[in-house]
Amino acid sequence: MILDILKQFPAILIAISVHEYGHALVAYAMGDDTAKRANRMTLDPLKHIDMVGMLVLLLAHFGWAKPVPIDERNFRNKRLGLFAVSLAGPAFNLICALVFLILYKLEAAFIGMYALDIMLAYVFKFNILFAAFNMLPIPPLDGSKLLLSVLPSSVSRFYWQYENIGTVILIALIFTNKIGLFIYPIVDVFERVLLSIA
Incomplete structure (x- = not known):
């Protein structure tokens, strides 16, 4: 199990970095500019790793990165800003997955190196997984903030009040291996779309 994770780790780091x-x-x-001032506007994975998230990844095969600091009060349009920023992480993962899918197809057609095939496939896989995981409408994931950006303002206080409960639910789903029931249908849709494009 540990050996498998070590083989997949570079792809996980790419997915985390691209997302954040x-x-x-x-x-x-x-x-x-909060994230920029915090030196988080970078693809350097060391800036984005959350040690608890990495530990959970080792134990339960799902984890998380350190959230990028955002101050919604600075957005020129608060609702649009929240929507765009929440969507950006999964969207960047899907763009990265598409790029690596195309590279995989080109590599398989012209080079055919098994180790490179595996590396490219893992990057594709984990970017899809990160996008799907973060689209779940469970606080504090991006999907919940996408909902928050389109729901009435009165919901906002309720959301922040119960955000910690969402985190507990999320961890429970991960450690009981039930998270896949929600993620893999989304993964399937994303894969079909990207394969049709590529």
């Missing part, structure tokens, strides 16, 4: 960089870059574009 997406949040930071779009937040900056929307008027919030």
Whole structure:
């Protein structure tokens, strides 16, 4: 199990870095430079690793990165900013997955190196998984903030009040191996779309 994770670890780091960089870059574009000032607008995985998230990854095969700091008050348009930044992480993962899927197809057609095949396939796989995982509408994942951005403002206080309960539910789903019931249908849709594009 540990050996498998070590083989997959570079792909996991790429998926984490791309995801958090997406949040930071779009937040900056929307008027919030908090992540940039915190040196989080980078693809350097060391800036994004959360040690608890990595530990959970080793134990339960699902984990998380250190959230990029965002100050919604700095957005030029608060609702649009929250929507765009929340969507950015999964969107950047899907773009990265598409790029590596195309590279995989080219590599398989012209080079055919098994080790390279595996590496490219893992990057594709984990970017899809990160996108699907973060689209779940469970606080504090991106999917819940996407919902928050389109729901009435009165819901906002309720959301922040119960965000910690969402985290507990999320960890329970991970450690009981039930998280896949929610993630893999989304993964299947994402894979079908990207394969049709590629």
